[in-house]
Amino acid sequence: MIDKVKVFAQENNLIENNDKILVALSGGPDSVCLLHMLHSLKDELNLTIGAAHINHMLRGEEATGDELYVEKLCKNLSIPCYIARIDIDSISKKTSMSHEMVGRDERYKFFEAISNKHKYNKVAIAHNANDQAETVIMRMMRGTGLEGLVGIRAKRGGNIIRPILSLSREEIETYCSEKKLEPRIDKTNLENIYSRNKVRLDILPYMKENFNEDIIQTLNRMAGILQKDDEYINKQCNKAFKEYCELELESLLINKELFKLDDAIVTRVIKKSFIDYSGKYINFEMKHIYDVIDLAKKGTNKKIDLPNDIIAENIYGNIYLKYKKKKEENHQNNEIFIAKEGLSNNNLRFMNYIVNIEIINNKKNMEFSNNDLIKYFDYDKIRKGIIIRTRKDGDKIRPLGMTGNKKLKDIFINNKVPKEERDIIPIICFDNNISWIVGHKVSEDYKVTQKIEKIIKIKLVRKE
Amino acid sequence: MIDKVKVFAQENNLIENNDKILVALSGGPDSVCLLHMLHSLKDELNLTIGAAHINHMLRGEEATGDELYVEKLCKNLSIPCYIARIDIDSISKKTSMSHEMVGRDERYKFFEAISNKHKYNKVAIAHNANDQAETVIMRMMRGTGLEGLVGIRAKRGGNIIRPILSLSREEIETYCSEKKLEPRIDKTNLENIYSRNKVRLDILPYMKENFNEDIIQTLNRMAGILQKDDEYINKQCNKAFKEYCELELESLLINKELFKLDDAIVTRVIKKSFIDYSGKYINFEMKHIYDVIDLAKKGTNKKIDLPNDIIAENIYGNIYLKYKKKKEENHQNNEIFIAKEGLSNNNLRFMNYIVNIEIINNKKNMEFSNNDLIKYFDYDKIRKGIIIRTRKDGDKIRPLGMTGNKKLKDIFINNKVPKEERDIIPIICFDNNISWIVGHKVSEDYKVTQKIEKIIKIKLVRKE
Structure with a gap:
């Protein structure tokens, strides 16, 4: 199993010799397996390993039990363990944000602080192949395109890595029991677990039983292949954006030549134009992208309204994104x-x-x-x-x-x-x-x- | 509803003025709705409409009932109706092919013969949005990439069109009842309906109830968007193939420069090389594609075995696909x-x-x-x-x-x-x-x- 993780890490450039890796350690099977595996690769790759645990103070004794468990585990493996107690509930009440969002924010803040202080260059997160399959199915059901079907990426932003993304939950449990790690039971109070559990306990088992014994790996393979396609198309989109779009003082110009390209590129470049001009994609939909494509076919001086106080205007076939004039610019x-x-x-x-x-x-x-x-x-x-x-x-x-x-x-x-x-x-x-x-x-x-x-x-x- | 079909037909260039369209008419709700809709667009677009029905002689009286129904329907609408009786079962026994495959073959043969004889330039098939959603889910479960997730295409080979692919089964039933068409009940004896029914009756209703009321249209939108991405990548792949691959007398050369391109393109060009050199993709897998990519990184004169008696050889970084030498070429x-x-x-x-x-x-x-x-x-x-x-x-x-x-x-x-x-x-x-x-x-x-x-x-x- 460790070889599988090594191959996956290699294929995705996750781990290099001399890396200093901080493992996000909840105490559940996934993160315990991750920690133990990285620890056993330590000498071979000359890694420095640390663990960061957050006690969210939401589950009283159980949370304390988790904290004691990770402390002991790290001590046994001679791994430094950094623990934070964060009162998620009170932050949540103060900021009117969900436990889930606050938890996420605080986790990453803590990882970053520890990384900076103790010079870790990577943070390892313990998502597994089942999480990946569930994510793909959930996004598909909510509605998505290629960018959503790629699921969770093995690497994000250069320093967030997910080395056990290719292992199934079953494999992880087997590993933990073989190594007698006795992880804590994963309680996911912080996550919006309700929908995900339906995918985990109903949809995927049904598919496994009736269609494909290997459904988890099948969906993981799909996500992996689509990631390559998505990377490629995005690269081409960025090239086209540079070639055909220009930010001017009051507007963003989309050159009419763009609209001769393939739909896959045209739609993505328009989306990027919305984001780059207004700084956000919120309120925009595919519909607005198609509205701009239609506008480009119409005559000069035609205009359409877009969300976020933006208008698009056709001037001799070129499209200009502009802010609506307000009564008084402040x-x-x-x-x-x-x-x-x-x-x-x-x-x-x-x-x-x-x-x-x-x-x-x-x-x-x-x-x-x-x-x-x-x-x-x-x-x-x-x-x-x-x-x-x-x-x-x-x-x-x-x-x-x-x-x-x-x-x-x-x-x-x-x-x-x-x-x-x-x-x-x-x-x-x-x-x-x-x-x-x-x-x-x-x-x-x-x-x-x-x-x-x-x-x-x-x-x-x-x-x- | 008819406007929705018109917009869909326009967006996908399905129907042009003066088209002569032969409708594949089983007598079930989908094809009856399709026929009736095209008939009502007839004058506006100056269409010529015909219907082709095949009695597969598998269901005795019921099949005769279907035949009588379509004849009467066409007579009422003054549409010429071409009927064939084909003994699928005996062909199936003779050829050892499944009812499903024989049925499919015979249908297309019949449509082609009628089209040629009576000068129809298009054949309209009545797939609907539910068929599309089911196809996407089934392919995803079996394992696929972008090329499978695109589902059923609205147009194939220039003359096969699917004008009601955007309508849900529900909408079609509403249409039929509003127009008092009283279609026959769809019996799909010819199709491998067992797996599809599980998707239709279990998976999709579960998703609809628990996740997304609009799941059918959501999956259809996804397939539509992915079709554009797939078209784009294939176009780029064909360009790269022309630039970097060359068929020589005994081998197919893949220039080492290809391997500097993005994975999305490299993998597809290698797949196309396998097909173009050996005439088939059967027995090949993604694994073999990656084997060739690995081989390109190795030294000159290294060789690997591939399926279908093909070997790949690295010669100064370029890859040559060749047939294995046989003892005696015959x-x-x-x-x-x-x-x-x-x-x-x-x-x-x-x-x-x-x-x-x-x-x-x-x-x-x-x-x-x-x-x-x-x-x-x-x-x-x-x-x-x-x-x-x-x-x-x-x-x-x-x-x-x-x-x-x-x-x-x-x-x-x-x-x-x-x-x-x-x-x-x-x-x-x-x-x-x-x-x-x-x-x-x-x-x-x-x-x-x-x-x-x-x-x-x-x-x-x-x-x-």
């Missing part, structure tokens, strides 16, 4: 949010600037510019996304090289920025923290160091 | 079969010839060559595929311009072909009928006329 209230998934290589309009964002995976040989309007940050520290806005009361930043926070107000006073100019200075935030006061300060918290993997380059171009 | 027994699905634009080795096959969809502006080794035939008359072989006892052909058959033996005698040469003349058969005795005669049965839609061009190149 720059002070401008605020753009771009979710992390939408960050790669896009251009945004913010006030009188075009903001160009680029994610750089390979920092070897890259040249850093000295321009005041171009800055570089640690991409992997962004959790949800970027906000571009103007100043707000109470804004603070930890300037580069400093240990404490400074108020923006004080920075502006020190730098003698006239009051009327303060409201038109773009502020770049990662999640809710300021990373860059454009033209003035960058934050210590997101600086680029030797050890970071991915860089986000942000460039502003002033348009008068 | 030209007399050479026989290649290429299934119709595999016919498009491929090169085959047959004895000392390379046979190049090209399907031409648009015959406007095409130039016909006068070369003795290049001939053109009616593509749509091919049912299962092409056989390339040498002569056999009893071979006959109906030579171009003649009404009766002639024995090959007599043709060879008339043309004074020496006996020792007769065994090395390639014979091209469409299904089991000879279409071309290379260098001597072509058949009247497959000649190219004004009215045919697709042309198959066959070119032989002699390699000494």
